[in-house]
Amino acid sequence: MKNRLRVLRAERNWSQADLAQRLEVSRQSVNAIETGKFDPSLPLAFKLARLFETTIETIFDDELAEDNQEL
């Protein structure tokens, strides 16, 4: 799933390791989510949203909803 994690992280000058530490997950987890290869669970998505003080929809692109709108 596409997301804005890299941008949000860069805005705060956080490395992947910094974000991983704040989320209490491994750096590999952050990398896998950031590259869109691994979709986080709902609790982890909420944790990300809380950390960046935004909503889940702002971080993650709901591609399926966008496709449905185009139809």
Place this chain on the structure above:
Amino acid sequence: MPYCPTSPQERRYVAHMLIAAALCILFSVVAALGFHHAHPTGFLAYLLGILPGLPILGALAATGLYLNAETDEFLRNVLVQSLLGGMGGTLALTTVWGNLEDFVHAPHLGLTWIYPLFWAFSGVSYVFVRLRYK
């Protein structure tokens, strides 16, 4: 880059697996020497025969405990996918080999090979799963 456990749960799991592997080797040697020198019979023979399998049960229990304890969902997901790969590979190979034994008299594959085969396939699977998330 060499494999390096990241979470405390993962480090504990690796330690448990190494202990289980060491005990498995030790108990296998004890059982082999016991049968070679003492020729036990009856209950003692069964006890000695089961001995090398006990650390294997421990390793499987450690894997279950790790999956339960690991809070990092990505790491948990990687291991589950690897184990599924290990199971699939082992089932496929042993089934095909069984057919070969039945129909073309291929050499017999002992059941004790199933466990090491499972971990060998899981290990190969782990590498491919990790590469996918690179």
